[in-house]
Amino acid sequence: MKCQKCEKPATFHITELTDPAGPLELHLCEDCAKTYLTQGAVEEPGPAMIGGALGKQVQVGQTAEELARLDQKVCPVCGISYYEFRQAGRLGCPHDYICFEPELEPLIVSIHGQSKHSGKVPRRGAARTDRQTDLIRLRREMKEAVEREEYEKASQLRDQIRNIETEY
């Protein structure tokens, strides 16, 4: 059996006891097992779970066609695609929870067994953060404008960004 993370033979077989995602089996070579186990040593059952939950999501539901369409979906704020999230197991910005909501919902339920927060709330409460989200989008657009050498557009965007930034 090959290591799940590289091409070497798998010599370590680790079972992560994750629930409700269920036990997750990992087959790794010595090097990858070392990295994996020492990474988890500090804390974090997380990284293993997201892999398991994402894997299940693919198994259970979508046809290849649906999945391909889904993968192309892109967050308008940070520019991450669902494909990139699926590969990395990490989201690109807070807005992803909104724009990928239909896809993330079953994933979140399979990880946590629930979908509604209970507990601490920031001092400002659940106030909307549209202005902050705008900042993320504008900074990205500015960077892209610079890359395309559209300097006039970039400088307009920079002014917009500064205006919002001074509000905070």
Added chain:
Amino acid sequence: MKLEELAGQCGEWLRGTGPESDIVISSRFRLARNLAQFPFIRRCGEQDRSAIERTICDRVGAVEEWSKLAYVDVARLPPVDRQFLVERQLISRELSEGEGPRGVAIDPQEKFSVMINEEDHLRIQVMHSGLDLQNAWDQINRIDDMIDERVTYAFHERLGYLTACPTNVGTGLRVSVMLHLPALVMTQQIERVFRSLQKINLAVRGLYGEGSQPRGDFYQISNQITLGRSESQLIEQVGKVVPMLIEYERRAREFLVRDNQKDLHDKVSRAYGILCTAQTISSAETMDLLSSVRMGVNLGLIEDIEIPTINRLFIHTQPAHLQKLRGGELDTADRNIERAQYLQRHLRKGNRGGAQQKN
């Protein structure tokens, strides 16, 4: 702050005090938080990462409590120093091996640290020696409030605190208790105990695992789920099983003392003997042997060594610590020799070269 100064100390979580500290090593809390006006780390360039670091340091830096902390620029730290902070659990491996601007603010007493630009913009963690869940929560909650007053966290009405990985969304809270369970391992009950824990949504991890077998018989119990349960429910969930585990471990120790006294005493004495006399020894073997000695001391089979001394040896014999204490880089073979000498110096001290044991 000089890391060399830290090297000589033990660090809060191995201090070896606090309730139930013969079995419970430490209580740790971690909160994942993100600033609303920046992308998550994965979509951050150098500029964003610098801006996050600056925003946090500028806004929170003015607070008196924060100004007492030592801020370490992890991006500029040599690898051995990063490894040193990992061994002390002040930073995670992810932060150590990450890229771009990142750092950590460290409490001089090492009871808490705040990592910047780890998987999330902020990872606040609190470590208390022994079983001390309520105080640890009160402390991390206060630090979180202090930061929250000065920044805008990414928060969603229904999903709670938003995190880079959906496994942390909601409270962003991980409650962990690290236990030393050598008797449950010796009596081969550990697997069964852990299987029962998984049924109630708790995760179990070994410490310093270098293979499939966790080293030193240290296990960390933590909540798996972060969404849909309040902080106090999560604390209660972890807190409820700890007394059970302590009880199991104590029963296993009693059994070993009662029915296996000779074998137990033999194992402990041999471990002690090797640690006192070896000429070269690996980190993994050291941890296993120290674990037996630690249990031996707790059961009164070895006198003249105190638990804090053994705890200190656990951390000081780690690769980066050895090198910091020695004041220079050492390769694996040299480290094994240095480790053996270090153990001899510290174990023989006070009992004149011989292990005085109670019969």
